[in-house]
Amino acid sequence: MQEYFRNIWQGLSTVLTGMKITFKHLFVPAVTIQYPDVKVPLPERVRNRLYVNMDDCIGCDQCARVCPVNCITIETVKSVPGEDLGKTSNGKKKALWVTQFEIDIAKCCYCQLCVFPCPTECIYMTDVYEFSELERENLNFNFVTLSKEEILQKKENYAKLEAEKAAQKAAAAKPAVANPEQKPTDN
Amino acid sequence: MNLYDFIFYFFAALTIVSAFFVVTTKNIIYAAFNLLLTFFGVAGIYVLLGADFLAIVQLIIYVGGILILMLFGVMLTNKITNVQIKTEASFVIPASIGVGLFAGVLIAILLKTEWRNSPADIPISTLVPIGKLLMEEWAFVFILLGVLLLIALIGAASIARKE
Amino acid sequence: MIFEFFADLLGSQILSAIIIAALPLVFIILYVLLANWLERKVSAHMQDRLGPMRVGWHGWLQPIADMIKILQKEDIVAKDADRKLFSAAPVLVFVGCYAAFAAIPFSSAFVGADLELGLLYILAVSSIVVAGILMAGWASNNKYALIGAVRSAAQIISYEIPTVFIILCIIIVSGTLNLTTLSEQQSGTFLNWYILGGDVEGWKKFALIPFMFIGFIVMYISSVAESNRTPFDLPEAESELVAGYHTEYSGMKFAMYLFAEYANMFVVSALVVAMFLGGYQSPFGYVGDLINVPWLIPIEQFFWFTVKGLFFVFVQMWLRWTLPRLRVDQLMALCWKYLIPIAFVNLLIISFLMIL
Ligand code: SF4
Ligand code: SF4
Numbered sequence: 001m002q003e004y005f006r007n008i009w010q011g012l013s014t015v016l017t018g019m020k021i022t023f024k025h026l027f028v029p030a031v032t033i034q035y036p037d038v039k040v041p042l043p044e045r046v047r048n049r050l051y052v053n054m055d056d057c058i059g060c061d062q063c064a065r066v067c068p069v070n071c072i073t074i075e076t077v078k079s080v081p082g083e084d085l086g087k088t089s090n091g092k093k094k095a096l097w098v099t100q101f102e103i104d105i106a107k108c109c110y111c112q113l114c115v116f117p118c119p120t121e122c123i124y125m126t127d128v129y130e131f132s133e134l135e136r137e138n139l140n141f142n143f144v145t146l147s148k149e150e151i152l153q154k155k156e157n158y159a160k161l162e163a164e165k166a167a168q169k170a171a172a173a174k175p176a177v178a179n180p181e182q183k184p185t186d187n
Numbered sequence: 188m189n190l191y192d193f194i195f196y197f198f199a200a201l202t203i204v205s206a207f208f209v210v211t212t213k214n215i216i217y218a219a220f221n222l223l224l225t226f227f228g229v230a231g232i233y234v235l236l237g238a239d240f241l242a243i244v245q246l247i248i249y250v251g252g253i254l255i256l257m258l259f260g261v262m263l264t265n266k267i268t269n270v271q272i273k274t275e276a277s278f279v280i281p282a283s284i285g286v287g288l289f290a291g292v293l294i295a296i297l298l299k300t301e302w303r304n305s306p307a308d309i310p311i312s313t314l315v316p317i318g319k320l321l322m323e324e325w326a327f328v329f330i331l332l333g334v335l336l337l338i339a340l341i342g343a344a345s346i347a348r349k350e
Numbered sequence: 351m352i353f354e355f356f357a358d359l360l361g362s363q364i365l366s367a368i369i370i371a372a373l374p375l376v377f378i379i380l381y382v383l384l385a386n387w388l389e390r391k392v393s394a395h396m397q398d399r400l401g402p403m404r405v406g407w408h409g410w411l412q413p414i415a416d417m418i419k420i421l422q423k424e425d426i427v428a429k430d431a432d433r434k435l436f437s438a439a440p441v442l443v444f445v446g447c448y449a450a451f452a453a454i455p456f457s458s459a460f461v462g463a464d465l466e467l468g469l470l471y472i473l474a475v476s477s478i479v480v481a482g483i484l485m486a487g488w489a490s491n492n493k494y495a496l497i498g499a500v501r502s503a504a505q506i507i508s509y510e511i512p513t514v515f516i517i518l519c520i521i522i523v524s525g526t527l528n529l530t531t532l533s534e535q536q537s538g539t540f541l542n543w544y545i546l547g548g549d550v551e552g553w554k555k556f557a558l559i560p561f562m563f564i565g566f567i568v569m570y571i572s573s574v575a576e577s578n579r580t581p582f583d584l585p586e587a588e589s590e591l592v593a594g595y596h597t598e599y600s601g602m603k604f605a606m607y608l609f610a611e612y613a614n615m616f617v618v619s620a621l622v623v624a625m626f627l628g629g630y631q632s633p634f635g636y637v638g639d640l641i642n643v644p645w646l647i648p649i650e651q652f653f654w655f656t657v658k659g660l661f662f663v664f665v666q667m668w669l670r671w672t673l674p675r676l677r678v679d680q681l682m683a684l685c686w687k688y689l690i691p692i693a694f695v696n697l698l699i700i701s702f703l704m705i706l
Pocket of ligand 2: 052056059061063119121123
């Protein structure tokens with residue numbers, strides 16, 4: 001009998017205690033963050049979308065080689081003598097025209113491995129993380145600064161140089177072919 | 188046609204049509220739910236006759252109690268036993284004799300009663316007179332009925348007990 | 351009152367009856383939109399969240415957006431479901447809740463039907479809801495739905511008993527079942543409310559207060575149970591029965607269950623308010639009396655009734671987000687071992703007090 005009344009009392013009082021707690025929480029400011037309007041500050045070394053500063057890139061291809069998922073595609077063309085490509089910000093001389101530099105972010109796993117080997121520190125992580133797209137192709141970011149015509153021209157220049165070199169070589173090689181017996185003695 | 192006529196014909200049609208389905212349908216569940224409509228229609232007619240207490244009691248006891256009990260019975264036993272819950276016409280001849288007799292009695296009463304055809308007054312509540320009658324004139328019977336129901340309750344509880 | 355007003359205005363009884371019947375529907379729709387928003391907001395803030403924030407100011411248009419969404423939804427009927435009953439069940443459930451609104455005294459001028467038996471009538475039509483729920487469970491041809499329906503019916507029927515006992519207490523004290531009369535008896539200030547002993551004279555009033563209070567609590571607990579809300583939401587326990595008797599429903603039919611549930615919440619709150627908390631009476635007196643504008647009084651009464659009703663709807667939400675769900679045996683133990691004996695003893699004591 002005593003337990004019966006104690007049960008009633010406990011039932012009522014615990015319900016009231018619970019209600020008191022929830023009522024208090026009614027006035028506790030919410031912890032919700034209204035995402036697109038309010039953004040959580042990002043941590044310092046956060047990894048997000050990659051960016052390449054093409055002014056500094058020397059086209060060394062190290063980042064493409066280290067990438068575990070092969071999402072960086074680089075194509076370079078050698079410069080011809082007399083062309084000045086300028087220097088990178090830390091003083092290295094550029095020697096290659098970068099004619100293709102694409103990062104397929106859809107494949108990227110944000111491992112950041114490409115960032116470390118870069119000799120000029122021109123590929124790095126930004127704090128942009130909202131870049132959803134409806135087409136997968138749109139995630140293939142192209143960083144090349146040269147225009148199409150320029151690329152064609154650079155390629156032509158290089159091809160011409162090659163052709164010239166080849167012609168010179170051919171000219172130089174002819175006498176050598178004429179008297180092959182002399183060669184060992186030359187050495 | 189005024190409002191009362193309209194409501195009366197509505198409830199009358201509801202009662203008759205659903206009662207017809209109760210008898211003819213082959214599916215017990217359909218019969219039970221049609222019975223709900225029948226009870227409801229009868230309750231409506233009670234209200235129009237000024238018997239509001241009867242109407243409410245009709246709803247509480249028949250719809251809220253007996254019908255639910257029937258539904259429980261059908262629903263809970265349907266899958267346990269392999270009996271198909273379909274009704275079929277059996278014992279046609281004895282049944283029709285019985286129904287015929289009953290119908291005769293009903294029709295006789297119908298014809299013999301002197302129906303009051305006075306226009307419908309605004310119904311006044313029957314609650315207070317019924318309460319007075321139950322508590323004063325028929326108090327003994329009322330208490331006896333209560334005791335009877337109590338016995339039924341205790342009986343049901345003792346049957347339901349495990350041992 | 352309002353019936354005669356419309357009948358005079360339109361010159362037709364049938365037309366005015368239809369209008370009177372439609373008014374609670376308007377009220378239900380507006381109220382459901384509000385309550386739905388309130389439910390989300392209350393639940394969110396009790397959990398230190400914000401809830402809907404995007405559609406309108408603090409998301410107040412969210413229920414409307416949801417309603418538009420639900421109207422466009424495909425109406426799916428499961429292959430093995432019993433088509434006819436499946437479509438009839440939500441209507442029946444909603445009709446049961448809607449019918450109860452006929453007897454609710456919103457104000458002295460607006461009572462759908464001023465029934466002598468108002469209290470019993472509301473109990474009676476709620477039994478139609480039980481039949482509708484059973485129908486839904488059966489027609490879905492789904493074990494979760496059936497279990498949910500049977501649980502719900504058992505629960506509603508069990509908790510009707512303490513409700514009736516408490517209604518008997520009120521009848522003994524007030525001598526009426528008419529909800530309007532009940533409200534009129536509690537006019538004046540809140541000291542005349544039945545929870546504070548009503549307009550009984552002398553020491554009896556003070557003797558009645560504790561028992562009225564017990565009655566009020568029992569009544570409220572069982573009315574929460576009757577509207578199938580947490581902590582008594584076993585019929586639709588998400589974690590075990592998916593959604594109980596409306597598991598198979600979608601689109602508009604599902605919305606009807608939603609409407610019925612919220613309407614039911616208001617009905618039971620209104621019943622508690624009418625019985626114990628003065629019905630549509632203001633707790634302090636009326637502005638209309640003060641500045642001598644008689645037509646203002648019914649409007650104020652409507653305001654007070656809605657506010658009180660909504661407060662108890664809020665308490666139901668509050669309880670929902672406070673308490674975990676009961677187990678089936680706890681549910682039955684609460685009803686049969688606690689509420690019914692307490693209500694019965696309460697009834698005996700109150701009748702004894704009133705005889706003295
Ligand atoms: S972050 Fe990793 S995966 Fe992405 S581009 Fe760099 S190396 Fe490749
Ligand atoms: S490692 Fe740096 S410099 Fe080399 S190709 Fe990649 S981005 Fe350019």
